[in-house]
Amino acid sequence: MTNEKAAHGKIPATVITGFLGAGKTTMIRNILQNAGGRRIALIINEFGDLGVDGDVLKGCGAEACSEDDIIELTNGCICCTVADDFIPTMTKLLERENRPDHIVIETSGLALPQPLIAAFNWPDIRTQVTVDGVITVVDSAAVAAGRFADDHDKVDALRVEDGNLDHESPIEELFEDQLTAADLIILNKTDLLDSTGLAFVRREVSSRTSRKPTMIEAKNGEVSAAVLLGLGVGTESDIANRKSHHEMEHEAGEEHSHDEFDSFVVELGPIANPAGFIEKLKVIIAAHDVLRLKGFADVPGKPMRLLIQGVGARIDQYFDRAWAAGEARRTRLVVIGLHDMDEAAVRAAIVAAA
Ligand SMILES: Nc1nc2c(ncn2[C@@H]2O[C@H](COP(=O)(O)OP(=O)(O)OP(=O)(O)O)[C@@H](O)[C@H]2O)c(=O)[nH]1
Incomplete structure (x- = not known):
């Protein structure tokens, strides 16, 4: 101890x-x-x-x-x-x-x-x-x-x-x-x-x-x-x-909620041009006031997965670890914003950017 x-x-x-x-x-x-x-x-x-x-x-x-x-x-x-x-x-x-x-x-x-x-x-x-x-x-x-x-x-x-x-x-x-x-x-x-x-x-x-x-x-x-x-x-x-x-x-006991915020996951195929994708994501984040965007991308030909971290307009990216044996190489991003964020438009824009 x-x-x-x-x-x-x-x-x-x-x-x-x-x-x-x-x-x-x-x-x-x-x-x-x-x-x-x-x-x-x-x-x-x-x-x-x-x-x-x-x-x-x-x-x-x-x-x-x-x-x-x-x-x-x-x-x-x-x-x-x-x-x-x-x-x-x-x-x-x-x-x-x-x-x-x-x-x-x-x-x-x-x-x-x-x-x-x-x-x-x-x-x-x-x-x-x-x-x-x-x-x-x-x-x-x-x-x-x-x-x-x-x-x-x-x-x-x-x-x-x-x-x-x-x-x-x-x-x-x-x-x-x-x-x-x-x-x-x-x-x-x-x-x-x-x-x-x-x-x-x-x-x-x-x-x-x-x-x-x-x-x-x-x-x-x-x-x-x-x-x-x-x-x-x-x-x-x-x-x-x-x-x-x-x-x-509020009175004690009344539940609070997080109704003011929303999140969704976007699933994409391989990202052949990560630099170009990231630049487009920056534009989408700014246009739709996305608060947070993060996830992993499959970059063809790379043994490691790409970690993408967006906070407001800033995006960091680096290869964080090798894909494990048997692990599906997938690109998945979670997007978080205020409740009035236009999910359909953000989703469509990210799919088009990939
Ligand atoms: N420039 C800079 N970037 C930082 C610093 N600290 C963290 N970051 C970056 O900010 C991003 C978010 O960092 P996280 O540690 O994931 O933040 P978090 O608070 O855990 O995020 P959530 O759990 O999503 O709320 C990542 O890209 C980090 O690399 C810092 O001191 N300076």
């Missing part, structure tokens, strides 16, 4: 949250590669029907976390499936003979952390696990670009059409809810900004939460695992003081 486990007799669990594409999976990959001898179990939750994050992390081959220790929760956002999915998963994990030293939970980019943290107060869980801390990863470049504040005009227009609309832009609200839950905020993607931009991001992020957790700047989620794991907060005891917009606006 590690000192950490022995210290409070409970297994520490770190919850990593942050909006779509902020860099949560990248940071977790870094944690796994620098775990300092800890055995880590990972619970990964994604929005959309394609488990890209779990697949990326399984492919990273870190000793701290074997494939058996990576559990994917794919039945929707973890905040909505606490009773049906999260609690049974935790229970099973805790029943294992060889329990992990630390649990890391990656929420989907659209999840409200509050219901998940509150679940650590359930009797069966509370006695065995504690929330070591909630870490909120921020895409600093997106903040600087006004991503979380730029659709006021749109929301105001909707409000004119629908007088019952009772909240701000869904993206802005989620961003604030995720900041409000934080014990530590990672201002990620600092490589994309200069010092003036970063100073703006610090002010903007501070203004979005009345709590004042520590903020650390990072590039590619490169923060020492010694800093990220072992915060020792016990956040479950304080979660009632970190209410989400939804909890403040």
Whole structure:
């Protein structure tokens, strides 16, 4: 048993949250590669029907976390499936003979952390696990670009059409809810900004939460695992003081929803010209305000699969691992946007671009 486990007799669990594409999976990959001898179990939750994050992390081959220790929760956002999915998963994990030293939970980019943290107060869980801390990863470049504040005009227009609309832009609200839950905020993607931009991001992020957790700047989620794991907060005891917009606006017990967002998967044939395809995807993303696009492509003649990662207008691509023997070489992309995204048009445009 590690000192950490022995210290409070409970297994520490770190919850990593942050909006779509902020860099949560990248940071977790870094944690796994620098775990300092800890055995880590990972619970990964994604929005959309394609488990890209779990697949990326399984492919990273870190000793701290074997494939058996990576559990994917794919039945929707973890905040909505606490009773049906999260609690049974935790229970099973805790029943294992060889329990992990630390649990890391990656929420989907659209999840409200509050219901998940509150679940650590359930009797069966509370006695065995504690929330070591909630870490909120921020895409600093997106903040600087006004991503979380730029659709006021749109929301105001909707409000004119629908007088019952009772909240701000869904993206802005989620961003604030995720900041409000934080014990530590990672201002990620600092490589994309200069010092003036970063100073703006610090002010903007501070203004979005009345709590004042520590903020650390990072590039590619490169923060020492010694800093990220072992915060020792016990956040479950304080979660009632970190209410989400939804909890403040509605009676306790009323379910929230993610109706404002939609996702779909596009299945394509081989991509013979990846560079040309990516350029066309950038145009489609901008034209339809796609929030997130990610998946894998089959490039003919290449033994490895191409990982495609779009966050707003930026797209990264690299060959992440060889196709396994017997594995079908497929091109599949998940697309996430606001509910009013024109799925048929985006789908048709991506098919035409391939
Ligand atoms: N330039 C730059 N890119 C980054 C940085 N951190 C992550 N990225 C890239 O941003 C993209 C999204 O990163 P992920 O780690 O998948 O983000 P995520 O928060 O797990 O995304 P979701 O789970 O879909 O919400 C990837 O292409 C990363 O390589 C960074 O510090 N700088």
